[in-house]
Each structure stands twice: as C-alpha cells, then as structure tokens.
Amino acid sequence: MKLFLDTAVIDEIRTVHEWGVLDGVTTNPTLFAKAGGGTYEAVLEEICGITSGPVSAEVVADDLEDILREGREFAKIAPNIVIKVPMSETGLSAISHFAEEGIKTNCTLIFSAAQGLLAAKAGASLLSPFVGRLDDINQDGMEVIRELAAIIEIHGYEAEVLVASVRSPRHVIDGALAGAGVATLPFKVFGQMVHHPLTDKGIAQFKSDWQKAQAELAGKV
Numbered sequence: 001m002k003l004f005l006d007t008a009v010i011d012e013i014r015t016v017h018e019w020g021v022l023d024g025v026t027t028n029p030t031l032f033a034k035a036g037g038g039t040y041e042a043v044l045e046e047i048c049g050i051t052s053g054p055v056s057a058e059v060v061a062d063d064l065e066d067i068l069r070e071g072r073e074f075a076k077i078a079p080n081i082v083i084k085v086p087m088s089e090t091g092l093s094a095i096s097h098f099a100e101e102g103i104k105t106n107c108t109l110i111f112s113a114a115q116g117l118l119a120a121k122a123g124a125s126l127l128s129p130f131v132g133r134l135d136d137i138n139q140d141g142m143e144v145i146r147e148l149a150a151i152i153e154i155h156g157y158e159a160e161v162l163v164a165s166v167r168s169p170r171h172v173i174d175g176a177l178a179g180a181g182v183a184t185l186p187f188k189v190f191g192q193m194v195h196h197p198l199t200d201k202g203i204a205q206f207k208s209d210w211q212k213a214q215a216e217l218a219g220k221v
C-alpha cells in the first residue's frame with residue numbers, strides 16, 4: 001500500500017521522506033493555510049523537490065474554465081503534480097477534460113461509493129473518500145472504501161482508492177485490508193504507526209541489560 005503525507009508542512013515531509021516510506025503528498029487549502037510560509041505554488045514546488053511521488057494540489061475555483069486554468073498552472077510546476085478536484089458536476093467535467101489532456105487528478109471530498117464510481121468513470125486517477133469525516137457523523141467511512149475498492153477491482157478501472165481524512169493507524173490498516181491502494185496520513189498518524197509502548201519498553205530494557213553486562217565485564221577485568 002502507498003502511504004502519502006497529508007500536510008503542507010515542509011519539515012514533516014522531509015522527516016517522513018527520510019524514513020524512506022513516503023510515496024507522495026496531499027495538500028488542500030486548509031492544510032496550506034495552517035502551514036503558513038510562501039505562496040501555494042512555492043510550497044508545492046518545494047514539496048516536489050523532496051518527493052518524486054504524486055503531490056496533490058487542490059483547485060478552489062467554481063466554474064469549469066477557472067478550474068481548468070488553475071489546474072493547468074499547477075501542472076506546470078512539476079511532472080508529479082496531481083490536480084485535486086472536489087466532487088461536483090463541474091468537478092466531473094474538469095476531471096474528464098484533465099484526463100483528455102493527460103493531466104492526472106485526485107477527486108476529493110468523496111463521501112459515497114456512487115460519487116467514487118462517477119469520478120473513476122470521468123478519469124480520475126485517485127479517488128479520495130473521507131473516512132474520518134464520515135465516522136464523525138456516525139456513518140461507517142470504511143464501508144465506502146470497501147465498496148469502492150470492490151467496484152474498481154470488479155470493473156477494472158485504472159483509478160486507485162485513497163483513504164483520506166485518516167484519524168488513526170486503524171484507518172490505515174482497515175483501508176489496506178479493504179483493498180485501497182493508498183492512504184494519506186497526517187504526520188501525527190505516521191508517528192503513531194511507528195511507536196508501540198512495548199517497543200519503547202523493550203528498547204529501554206535491552207539498553208539497560210546491555211549496560212549491566214558491560215559493567216560486570218569491566219568489573220572482572
């Protein structure tokens with residue numbers, strides 16, 4: 001399974017890239033606003049300088065021509081830019097235009113398998129159901145992943161299901177088991193995946209036993 005980082009914070013991207021497990025990055029206007037720094041274009045360029053994996057850049061325009069203009073500009077930044085387009089009637093049109101032009105898209109704000117199926121048909125390369133936001137309103141976010149992954153597999157669409165709005169490592173594991181090809185994780189969740197209290201306890205125990213053995217050896221010499 002591919003793991004993306006859901007952030008616009010450069011230090012976080014550098015850190016996970018350094019671990020050797022970063023397959024790409026997703027950004028959105030909220031994440032960009034939180035990160036601060038330069039213009040969106042400058043941040044995207046810096047991210048593409050760190051990872052050669054897909055980097056999602058989200059359009060904010062409402063009408064088709066503006067979405068296309070915005071997306072085409074983002075696509076010029078680097079070859080690994082993927083245009084993130086919110087699900088809507090206009091969004092579907094934009095996705096099909098981008099597909100005809102050979103520009104990859106990530107259809108975002110998907111909350112049902114029906115929306116995901118339409119995005120796949122329009123030619124999106126990534127389909128992003130928001131599992132955390134569905135769980136927040138007491139709906140089963142993972143059910144959308146399960147249904148959409150099955151539809152993609154059965155009908156042979158090229159799109160990949162991307163688990164978005166991830167809140168915990170459980171979402172990543174359940175998404176992987178449900179057949180999603182990608183998950184995008186906040187930095188905190190990447191950290192939670194690395195650590196386990198028994199691992200930390202075990203490391204401390206090994207270190208202390210090693211030091212004890214060294215001290216005994218030194219005492220014998």
Ligand code: E4P
Pocket residue numbers: 006026027028108128130132133164165166184
């Ligand atoms: C996906 O690409 C989105 O940026 C993201 O996963 C949204 O998650 P949130 O619900 O935590 O805002």
